[in-house]
Amino acid sequence: MYTFLLGIILLIAGYFIYGRFVEKIFGTKEGRKTPAYSHKDNVDYLPMGKKRNSLIQLLNIAGVGPIFGPIMGALYGPVAFIWIVVGCIFAGAVHDYLTGMISIRNRGAHLPELAGKFLGKVMKHVVNAFAILLLVLVGTVFVTAPAELLASITPGWVTFGVIIAAIFIYYILATLLPIDKIIGRLYPFFGALLLISAVGILGTLIMTGAPIPELTLENMHPDNLPIFPLLFLTISCGALSGFHATQTPIISRTTENEKQGRFIFYGMMIAEGIIAMIWAAAAMSLFNGYDGLNEVLAAGGPAAVVKEVSITMLGAIGGTLAVLGVIVLPITSGDTAFRSARMIIADYLNLSQKKFSSRLWIALPLFAISVALTQIDFNILWRYFSWANQSTAVIALWVSAMYLFIAKKNYWIAMIPGIFMTMATTTYILNAPIGFNLPMNLSYIVSAAVTAVIIVTFYFAAVKKRADEIPLEEDLSGVA
Template identity: 30%
Template sequence: MNGMLLVLIAFVLFITAYKVYGTYLQKLFDIDDNNVTPAHSMNDGVDYYPAKSPVLLGHHFASIAGAGPIVGPVIAAGFGWLPVYLWVVLGSIFFGGVHDYASIVASIRHQSKSIGFVIEKYIGISGKKLFLLFAWATLILVIAVFTIIVADTFTHIPSAGTSSILFMILAVLFGISVYRLKIKLWISTLVGVILLFLSIPAGNLFPLQLNTLTWQLILFAYIFIASVTPVWILLQPRDYLNSFFLYALIAGGLIGVFFAAPSINIPAFTTFSLDKVGYLFPALFVTVACGAISGFHSLVGSGTTAKQLNKETDAKMVGYGGMLIEGILAVLSLTAVASMVNEEFLDILVNKGPVPAFSLGVARFLHAIPFFNLSIELGQTFTALAVSAFALTSLDTATRLARFMFQEFFEVELKEDNKLNETLRNRFVSTGITVGVGAALTFSGQTMSIWPVFGSANQLLAALALLALTAWVIKTKKNFIFILIPMLFMFSVTLTALGMLIYQNLIINNYTLSIISLLLFVLSIILGIKAYVVLGNSKEFELPITEK
C-alpha cells in the first residue's frame, strides 16, 4: 500500500462528503441566511461579535485541533494503520462532522448558549447543571495539563516562548487593523502571515530563558487576560493567524507525500490489545479522539464559535468543513508514522513520544519536495513548533469556555437581593475562579496522575452533546437517525471505557481514578435515563423516521 493513495482516497471522500452529506445536513437544519445570528442580535463587543468566515474557521480549527489529531492517530497506529484509517475517515464524515456542525447550529438557535442550555430545554435543568459541572471540571483539567505542557516546552525551547509572545503582539495589531482601522482582510492577512513566520527566526535570535514556575505564572496571567478581553482583539486574530501554521503544515505535508510516494511499512493490523492502551474496542475510539470525534469540539462550537457566526450558511464550512480538515490532518499524521519501518516507529513512540514521531515523518515529506530544499532537521523544528503553538491555543480557548460554563451554571432568575449569583456571573470573577482552580490543580502535583481519565471524559462529552442534539432534532420533528446512531455508539464506547478504567484501577488500588471513573459512569447513566424518560413521552419520538 502506498501512502499517497491513502491520502488521495481520504481527500476525495472528504470533498464528496462536504458537498453531498454536508448539503443534506444543511437542508435538514433549515439553514437560512435571513435568520439573524446572535453575533449580530446580541453583539456585546466582548463575546458576541461577528467574524468573517475565513477568520472564524481559523479560530475554530485552531481551537479544536491542538495536538489531538496528531497524538491520537499516532498512538492508535499500534493497532495497525487500517483500523485507524477507517475510523478517521468514517468518523470524521458521519460522527465528528455531524457532532460539530449540529453543535453550532443548535447553539445559534438557542442564543449561542452552550450545549448545557440545550440540555436544560429538552431534558431538564438538573441535567444542565450536571453537564455544566462536568464540562467545567474537564476544562479545568485541560487548563492544568496544557499549562504544564506549554511551560515545559518554553523552558526547554526558549525560542518558542519568545515567538509565542511575538504572536500575541501581532494578533492584537491584526485585530486593530481589521476591526478598527478597517484595512482589507487580505492585506492584513498577507502582512500578518509574513510577520508570523518571521517571528520564528526572531525567537531564535532572542530566546527568553525563564524557569518553569515563572512561565506557569505568566501563562495564568495570560489566559486570564485572554478570557476577559473582547474576542476581536486577541482570540479571533491570534487563532486565525496561527491557523496558517497548521494550513502550511498540512499543505506541505500533503505535497510532500506525493513527491515522496512513501510505502506503508507498518502492518495493516497487529493486535486486538495494546499494552497501556487497551483493547481495540473501545481504546481505538477513545485514543484517536479529535481525529474523528471529540466532545471538546462541542464546547468550542457552542461556546466561542457560535457567538461569532456571521451568517447561518457559514456553519457548514466552519463546523462540518473544520472537522474534515482535521480528518485530513489525522490521515497525514497516520501516513507520516506508517511510512516508517515498524521498529523505528515503535522505538520513537516509546522513547520520545508521538509528536517527535510525527515531526520526523512530516519532515521527511517536506524534504522530498524538490523546489523546497528543506532539511529534515529544520522540518522537524517547524513541525514541533506548530504543534506547541496549538497547545497554547487550546489552553486559552479552554479558559474562556470554562468561564462560559461557570457563568451559565449560575444563570437563573435573579431576585433583587440575590447579589451572589450576579457576582459569580461577572466575567472577571468567573474567570478569576476558573484560573485560580486551574492553578491550584497545577501546583498540587496531582494533575498528570488523573490525566488518564481525560480520554474517556472527552468522549463522554461527545456522547452527552449528541444526546442533547438528538433531543433537539427530535423536537424539531426531523429525521433523527443520522444523529441517534452516533450518540448510541459513543455511549457504548464511553461506558465500556469507563467500566474498564474502574476495574483496572481498583486492581492496582488507584482509588482516585476509580472513583472519578465511577462518577462519570453514573453521570452518563443519569442523563441517559432523564433523556429517555423525556423523549419516551414525546410524540415526536414516535413519528415515522422520514423527513417531513
C-alpha cells in the same frame, strides 16, 4: 499510501455530500437573526466574517488532540485511518455542526443549558459540572503539552516554568478580553503556522513515497488486541470530540448567518480530520514499524514523535516551523477552553460579562485550579481527559438527537453515533484501571445493558417533550 490518500479524498467528499445532507435535515434559515446581532455586547457576542470565524473555529477545536491522539492511535495500525474518516464524517462533523447550529438557535447557549432544555433540568447541573471539569482538564493539558514542545526547541536558559508562566499569562488575557481583541487578531498568524506544518508534512509524505502501511484483513487487529473501545477514546479530536461541543458556542455567538454554519462547523471538523490523518500516517511510516514508534513514545511521549517527524521530514528550519505550528494548536484551544469555562459559569449564574471585573472573578479560580493540576503527570491527565471528552460528546449527540426528534426530523444522524459512543465510553470506564477495572467481557455486557436503558429512556422523554411542544429556538419576535 493508497489507504491514506483514499482517506483524505473521502473526508473532502464527505463535506460536500454528507455535510450538505445534514445541513438539509437541520434546515437553515438564512434570514433569521443570529445571536451575534440579537445579543450583541462587543465582548462575547459580536458579528465576525465567515473566514475569520472558520479559522478561529478550526484553531479552537484542533488542539493537541488531532496530533497526539492519532500518533498514539497509530500503534493500532491502518485501522486508525478508518476511525478517523468514518468517525469524522458521520460522527464528529455531525456533532460539531448540530451543536453549533442548535446553539445559534438558542442565543448561543452552551452545552449545559442545551442539555437542561432538551434532556431535563437535572442534566443541566450534571453537564455544567462535567463541562467545567473537562475544560479545566483541557486547559491544563494544553498548557503542559505545548510547554514541553517549546522547551525542546528553545535555549537552555528558557526554563519549563518560565514557558508555563508565559502561556498562562496569554491564556488569562485571551479569556478576559473581548474576542476580537486578541483571539480575532492573532489567530490568522497562528493559522499560517498550522498550515505550514500540516502541508509540509503532507507534501513530504507524498513526495518521498513514505512507507505508510495499507489496510488489510491481517492488520485490522494488531497483535490480536481488540480495538474496541480503546481506539475510539485514544483518537478523539480528528474523529469525534466532546470538547468541540464546548467550543462551538464561542463561534455561534459571532456567526453572521446560519448558511455559514456548514463551512464553519462541519467543514472545520473535516479539516481537523485531515490533520489527524497526516500525523497518524507520519507516525506509522517513520519509525520502522510499531515497535519503533512505541519506543519513541515510551521515551518522550507524543511530543518526542512530533519533534522527530518534523525535523526528519522538513529539516532544521522547516521542522522548527512545523513544531511551532503544532504548538499553536493546543495553545489556541487552551485559551478558548478557559474562555468557554468562564462563559458557561456566567450563563449558569446568569451573570452579565460586560464588566471586566465580572469576568475576572470567575476566571481566576479556574486558573488557580489549572496551575495545581500541572503538577500531575501528563499521561494520567490524558486518560481522564479522553474519557471526559468522549462522554461529553455522547451528551452532545443525545441533545442533538432529541432536538431533531422533537422537530420531527431525521434524528438517526445523531442517534446512531450517540449509541455507538455511549457503548464505547461506558465499556471503557467499566474496564479501565482508572474506572471500575472489570473484565472486558463483563464490561461489554454491562455497557450494552446501560446503553439499552439509555435508548429506552430517550424515547420516553422524547415522546413527552414532542407532545409538550417545547420551543426549539429562542423567540426573537421582540428583539429589535
